[in-house]
Amino acid sequence: MGATPTYEERLATARLLHRFNFGPTPGQYANLLEHGLAATQAAVLVHGRDDPELDAIGPLVLADLGYFPSGNSPAKSNAFWNRIQKDSSDLVMWWLDRMVAARYPLTERMTWFWHGHWATSISSVTYPLTMKKQNNTLRFHALGNFMDMAREMVVDGALNVWLNNNENYVQAPNENLAREFMELMTIGVNHYTQDDVAAAALALTGYSTVQSNGRVTFNPKEHFSVPLGLLGSTGVFDADSFAKLVVSKSDNVQFIADRLWFRFVSGSTVPPAALTQSFEKRDIASLVSALVYSPAWTDPANTLVKSPVEWFVGACRALKVRPSSLNASDTQWLLSQMGQLPFNPPNVGGWTYGTAWLSGVAYQYRFELAQNIVAKGDFAPLAVQPLNMIQACADWLGVPQWSSRTANALTLSLATPSELALAAILSPEYMVSI
Amino acid sequence: MINCEFDRRQFLKWTGASVAAAVATQLSMETLANAASASPLAAKTPILVLVTLYGGNDGLNMVVPFTDPVYKSVRSNIALPSSQLLPISGSLAFNSSMPSINTLFHHRKVAIVQGVSYPNPNLSHFSSMAIWQSASLTGLNSGWIGRWLDQQPHSPFNAIGVGSTLPPAFVGNQTVASMVDVGGMQLPWGSVSAVLPRLGATSRSDVALEAAAATSIHDLYSTATRIGPHIPKSPSGSWIGQQLALVAALINANVPTRVWEVNLSSFDTHTGEVGDQNALLAEVDTAIGDFMTKIGAGSRSHDVTLMVYSEFGRRVQSNASDGTDHGTSAPVLLIGNRVKGGLYGEQPPLKHLDPNGNLKVTTDFRSVYGGLLHDVLATPVNDIIPSWKNALSVH
Numbered sequence: 001m002g003a004t005p006t007y008e009e010r011l012a013t014a015r016l017l018h019r020f021n022f023g024p025t026p027g028q029y030a031n032l033l034e035h036g037l038a039a040t041q042a043a044v045l046v047h048g049r050d051d052p053e054l055d056a057i058g059p060l061v062l063a064d065l066g067y068f069p070s071g072n073s074p075a076k077s078n079a080f081w082n083r084i085q086k087d088s089s090d091l092v093m094w095w096l097d098r099m100v101a102a103r104y105p106l107t108e109r110m111t112w113f114w115h116g117h118w119a120t121s122i123s124s125v126t127y128p129l130t131m132k133k134q135n136n137t138l139r140f141h142a143l144g145n146f147m148d149m150a151r152e153m154v155v156d157g158a159l160n161v162w163l164n165n166n167e168n169y170v171q172a173p174n175e176n177l178a179r180e181f182m183e184l185m186t187i188g189v190n191h192y193t194q195d196d197v198a199a200a201a202l203a204l205t206g207y208s209t210v211q212s213n214g215r216v217t218f219n220p221k222e223h224f225s226v227p228l229g230l231l232g233s234t235g236v237f238d239a240d241s242f243a244k245l246v247v248s249k250s251d252n253v254q255f256i257a258d259r260l261w262f263r264f265v266s267g268s269t270v271p272p273a274a275l276t277q278s279f280e281k282r283d284i285a286s287l288v289s290a291l292v293y294s295p296a297w298t299d300p301a302n303t304l305v306k307s308p309v310e311w312f313v314g315a316c317r318a319l320k321v322r323p324s325s326l327n328a329s330d331t332q333w334l335l336s337q338m339g340q341l342p343f344n345p346p347n348v349g350g351w352t353y354g355t356a357w358l359s360g361v362a363y364q365y366r367f368e369l370a371q372n373i374v375a376k377g378d379f380a381p382l383a384v385q386p387l388n389m390i391q392a393c394a395d396w397l398g399v400p401q402w403s404s405r406t407a408n409a410l411t412l413s414l415a416t417p418s419e420l421a422l423a424a425i426l427s428p429e430y431m432v433s434i
Numbered sequence: 435m436i437n438c439e440f441d442r443r444q445f446l447k448w449t450g451a452s453v454a455a456a457v458a459t460q461l462s463m464e465t466l467a468n469a470a471s472a473s474p475l476a477a478k479t480p481i482l483v484l485v486t487l488y489g490g491n492d493g494l495n496m497v498v499p500f501t502d503p504v505y506k507s508v509r510s511n512i513a514l515p516s517s518q519l520l521p522i523s524g525s526l527a528f529n530s531s532m533p534s535i536n537t538l539f540h541h542r543k544v545a546i547v548q549g550v551s552y553p554n555p556n557l558s559h560f561s562s563m564a565i566w567q568s569a570s571l572t573g574l575n576s577g578w579i580g581r582w583l584d585q586q587p588h589s590p591f592n593a594i595g596v597g598s599t600l601p602p603a604f605v606g607n608q609t610v611a612s613m614v615d616v617g618g619m620q621l622p623w624g625s626v627s628a629v630l631p632r633l634g635a636t637s638r639s640d641v642a643l644e645a646a647a648a649t650s651i652h653d654l655y656s657t658a659t660r661i662g663p664h665i666p667k668s669p670s671g672s673w674i675g676q677q678l679a680l681v682a683a684l685i686n687a688n689v690p691t692r693v694w695e696v697n698l699s700s701f702d703t704h705t706g707e708v709g710d711q712n713a714l715l716a717e718v719d720t721a722i723g724d725f726m727t728k729i730g731a732g733s734r735s736h737d738v739t740l741m742v743y744s745e746f747g748r749r750v751q752s753n754a755s756d757g758t759d760h761g762t763s764a765p766v767l768l769i770g771n772r773v774k775g776g777l778y779g780e781q782p783p784l785k786h787l788d789p790n791g792n793l794k795v796t797t798d799f800r801s802v803y804g805g806l807l808h809d810v811l812a813t814p815v816n817d818i819i820p821s822w823k824n825a826l827s828v829h
Contacts, residue, residue, distance in 0.1 A: 164704045164755055172754030176704045179557070179760070189558045194790045197557070303643045347489075347699065349560065355646045360653030367622040367630070403637035403644070412629050423629045428640065428647035 005033045010400040011434070012297035013040045017398050018306065018433045019264050020044040020292060021105045023314030024398040026381050033395075041292050046104045047143055047285070053101040060094040062087050062129040064213040087128040089328050092342050095135065096309075096323035096331075100316040110142035110288065111135065112309070112342075113263055118153055118185060119345035120162045130214035131343050134158040146256060146282040147247045150186060154243040155207060157214025163348065166209050170224045173201035180348050181243075187251040188258075192231060199230040200246075203237035253279050257287060264291055266302040267354055304433045305357050308338035312369060315425045318397050319377030326372050334372075337365040358431065370425050379417040386414045393420060399429045466614065466689050469591050474688035477733070480772075480810040483681060483694045483725075483740045484579075485674075485718070486601060489701030490559060491744035492711055493764025494793075497546055500527045504784040508751045512707050512758070522546075523777065531716040534723025535767070542775030543726075544767060545828035549782040549796030551763035555746060557790075559702070559760070562745035567603035569803055569819045578803060579693050580606030581818050582811055586692075593693040594684075596677040601695050611693075614684075616669050616676045621655065631655050671724075672717035674698040678725040686732035692811065701744055705755035718742070722769060730771070739770035739810050739829070741802070750784055751791055762792040766802055768828050778826060801826040 005013075013032055017024045021044045024032075032040045065083055069076035099108045115138060122131050134156050141149035153159055154177075160166060163177035178200035182192045192200075206223025209216050218238070227236050231245055246252065253276045261271040278290035296302050306314065312335065316323055323331060335341045339362065345351055381396035382389055390410050394402055402410070406427045413420040424430060475481075498514055499505050501524065506513045519527035520536040526546075528536045538544045552565050565571060569578035576584075579593050584606040586592050593611035595604050604611035622630050634652030636645040669676035677696035684691070698718060703710050722740065729738050747764025763782055779797040788794055804815040804825030815825050 164757075167705055167753070167755030167757075169754045174704060174753045174755050174757070175759045183558055183560070189561050190556070194557055198790075300641070303641050305643055305647070347702075355643070358643075358646050358650040360650050360655075361616075363650050363654045364622070371624070401639075403639045405635050405637035405640075405648070406633060409629050409632035412632075413626070416625065419626050419629070422626050423633065426626075426630060426651075427633050428644040428651070431647040432641075432643040434641045434644060 007401065008298045009033060009037060012037055014398045014400045015297050015302070015433055016040050016044045016292060018310070018314060019304070020109055020288075022099055022102075022109055022310065023317050024396075025317055026320065026378075026396060029398040030395040037297075045106060045289055045292055047106040049104055051103050053103045054098055057094070057097055057101055060090060060132065062091070062132055064129055065127060066212050084126065084128065088122060088131075088343070089332060091128045091132055091135075092332055093324045093328050095342055096313065096316075099309075099313045100321070100323055106288070107139060107142050110284070111139040113260070114138040114142060114149070115342065116263070116345060116350040117259060118156075118159060119348050119350035120156075120158045120343075121345050121347075122343045125158045125161050125211070127212050127214070128343075130158045130161070130209075130211060133214040135343075141284070143285040143288065144283075146252070146279075146284055147244065149284075150247045151240055151243045153185070154181060154204070154239045155216045157209040157211070157216050160207060160209045160216060161211050165204055165207055166211075168201060168205055168207075170202065170205045170222065173198065173205065175201045177201075178204055182246055184348060184350075186243075186246045186255065187249055188255040191249065191251040191255075195229070196231050199228045199237070200242055202228060203230065203242040204239055207239060247282065252282070256282075260287060260291060262353075264304075265294075265296050266304065269296075269299070269301050305354050306431060306433055307351060307357060308335055308340040308362075308366075309342060311366070311425075311431060312373075314398075315370065315373050315430075318425075319373055319379070319421065321373050321376045321378075325376055330372065331369070334365045334369040338362045338369070363426075366431075367426060370422055373425070374418050374422045377418065377421060379421050382417040382420060389414055389417075389420065393424050397424055397430055399424075399427075400434065402427075402429060466591070466684060466687075470684075470687045470689045473690050475690040475692075478737060479692065480812075481685060481692055481694070481734065481738045482806060482810045483678075483696070483738060484601075484603065485678075485722070485740055485742040486695060486697040487701050487714075487718070487742065487744040488559075488563070488697060488699040489703075489744070490562075490746045490748055490760055491701040491714075491764060492703060492707060492758055492761075493744075493747035494750065495707065495711055496529050496532070496715060497522075497548075497765045498527045498529060499525055499781060499784060501525045502784050504750075508784070510752075511754075511756045512752045514708070518712075526777070526781070529712065529715055531712040532719040534719045534726075535769070538723075538726060538769060539775055543771055543773055544769050544775045545773050546777050547766045547768065547797055547802055547826065547828070548777065548779040549763045549793065550743075550766045550779070550799050550802060551746065551795040551797075552799055553795065555762040555792070555795065557746065557760040557762075557792075559745055564602065566743065566745055566799060567601060569800055569822075574820075576607045577601070577603035577605045578818055579603045579611065579695075582606075582693070582807070582813055583611060584608050585813065585817065589690065591690045593695075594689075594691050595695040596680060601697065604693075604695060611695075614680065616673075616680050672721060674717050675721035675724060678721045679728070682725050682728035682732075685729065685734050685738065688733075703748070703757050704753070704759060705757040707752070707757040726769070726771075736771045739768060739773060739806065741806065742767040742769070743799075747793060749791060750787060750793060762788065763795045763797075764793075766797075766799070768802075768806075773828050778828060797826065798824070800824065805829070 069080050102108050137152050164174045165177040168174040175197050179197045183189045202224035206219050207216055225236050257271055257276045257279050279287040384392045390407055413423055500519050518530045520530050521527040567577050568574045583592050593604055595601055595611055634648055636648045681694045729735055743766045748758035748761040752758050782793040782796050800819050800822045801824040805827045807813045807815050807818055808825045809827055809829035816822055
């Protein structure tokens with residue numbers, strides 16, 4: 001304490017805040033730097049406490065909108081689609097508000113990770129209520145036990161609609177959910193055979209989802225209740241025993257550890273073997289804690305590009321802007337132009353990664369979004385002597401160090417804090433988490 | 435049966451990580467325009483354009499064995515009726531969503547290579563695409579065009595991908611291809627517009643990703659301000675159409691690029707296949723028809739070969755959701771004015787399937803690459819694909 005933090009301390013502290021907590025709130029980075037890395041590690045891991053900021057936002061209550069209106073009344077049909085669109089917009093803004101407002105953001109951050117992991121899109125699910133239910137499930141288990149999460153997700157209505165399990169029949173199996181559940185969500189490719197996929201598809205017959213509310217019912221008469229061989233075991237399987245079997249495989253431990261490493265640490269390095277030990281019991285919080293306490297944070301190789309939502313939420317947290325105070329349709333349109341609108345992943349493989357987020361085309365939308373944030377922003381942290389403003393800006397936003405390029409460019413804006421803030425969140429240093 | 439040696443590291447790499455690890459140069463349009471005038475591609479240099487269809491395009495509903503009774507019986511819910519077919523032989527017909535390619539075929543500019551896949555196909559999207567893009571069954575971490583790039587005199591123009599995501603095929607061991615973006619550009623406005631262009635310079639202290647971020651800023655400015663007469667002013671039409679229009683414009687402008695890549699997603703038609711696939715194929719067809727017209731009007735008319743491919747074809751038997759699950763072999767289309775059109779290879783029989791109910795593989799995809807390496811890129815096949823010699827020539 002008291003000593004000027006080293007570059008490594010600034011780097012590790014910034015990485016932890018940006019990657020696990022959607023970036024620092026005003027003053028938080030400088031404060032944690034004074035208290036040392038251990039304090040940051042403990043701070044980013046706080047979860048499960050009552051969060052007054054989230055309480056203040058309150059729950060989002062969506063109605064079951066039922067079937068598409070029958071008949072051919074354009075008025076009814078328009079009203080229906082308008083309502084779908086309004087609820088859908090409310091849902092996106094509600095979640096963005098939570099990410100920005102959370103005093104202890106780890107749970108929202110992990111919910112966001114799991115949304116990309118169980119990548120389900122409203123484009124085919126259609127109903128916001130059904131997506132919201134999945135979102136609740138992911139939040140409930142975000143730092144819980146992966147076995148519990150997987151058992152609930154295999155019968156999640158949105159996932160079942162998205163991966164065609166409503167059209168999976170004993171006479172004509174549809175393999176989509178069976179395959180992607182194993183390949184992308186639990187054990188990874190090459191840890192099962194095509195025979196296992198075919199058997200798993202049969203295990204998943206008999207379930208049907210009410211698309212408008214995500215309620216899944218099981219009809220034993222439609223279920224394949226004959227013993228079959230699946231991943232080396234033989235028996236009659238249903239969704240629950242299938243999920244239990246798959247997640248109990250040791251491949252699941254490595255797979256989930258890899259996926260977290262990929263999204264939180266680096267796409268170009270692989271996790272140390274010891275990391276998997278923390279996930280033997282499928283306890284997600286233990287795995288996240290092991291990541292936070294790993295030596296990865298001072299390794300210069302572990303750089304990431306912030307995804308558009310992570311960049312947007314981080315900027316809103318720093319500038320104290322509630323997403324719902326912005327124009328909702330503009331915000332969502334700009335995020336979708338940048339390639340990442342919540343509840344709309346591009347495919348079941350989830351969001352893209354790395355330099356894919358960095359195109360000149362995307363930058364023009366990033367600029368517009370940044371302008372909208374700054375128009376409502378609070379620049380109090382820049383109320384310092386002009387000589388200290390650029391360093392104050394780095395400390396405010398959680399940037400370890402400006403390059404000479406950016407420091408020189410920012411000096412052009414010293415007279416106008418809003419312009420300085422705008423240029424800073426549009427800088428290369430803030431677009432990535434180095 | 436899965437007989438594939440991709441392990442989890444490869445899985446991580448091929449689901450996007452390799453692209454990030456090897457940071458691509460993002461070429462500005464300004465740089466491209468300058469390159470075109472300073473070092474134009476020599477006349478008659480062959481050019482390859484890869485058209486990647488992600489998701490697993492159903493070959494049997496693209497080039498349809500319409501006279502085979504098995505086709506109608508096992509696909510009763512998705513078999514195309516004769517009104518939706520454009521016959522090209524006694525037993526095969528194009529999906530009628532492909533009138534332009536059908537016309538090109540009748541002008542003998544389309545080679546259809548039948549039954550293409552790799553041995554013991556793995557039905558995963560991600561590892562199948564990795565095998566196609568690496569041209570390796572054993573998990574080489576480089577792309578086949580990437581390895582070709584490694585052998586060329588260094589230039590950022592040798593191979594260019596269109597869009598925002600670099601295909602793994604374009605990542606070499608020492609070199610990666612460049613990227614360009616489609617789209618109309620609007621420059622940032624207001625007082626900050628004096629500051630932002632300065633953020634587009636790379637700095638000596640940048641890590642690779644910061645440099646990539648800076649380059650994206652530079653790219654926006656150079657694209658919007660100096661885009662030149664070569665770039666379509668306001669891209670319109672489908673996404674694949676916009677990409678191919680940009681490639682055609684840059685080829686006609688003599689940009690010194692030998693290999694291009696464009697792509698289209700959403701071919702994973704587990705449900706409601708006919709409507710979805712027809713719409714996608716129509717987009718591809720219109721885009722390729724327009725591309726060939728534009729190329730035909732320029733000086734490169736005989737230099738360009740397109741390869742249209744996907745990571746796998748789909749299950750022979752349709753499912754109850756009016757769709758198809760993941761399958762194996764499918765036709766590859768090679769299109770160009772120098773291509774000797776017609777049917778190549780052998781159509782896999784619908785009656786004799788593999789144990790999973792999938793088509794057999796009659797042509798190894800590496801033979802198709804072999805022909806392209808030899809005929810288009812003038813490179814010995816086994817320099818690029820270790821211990822592989824076969825080349826299926828369509829030129």
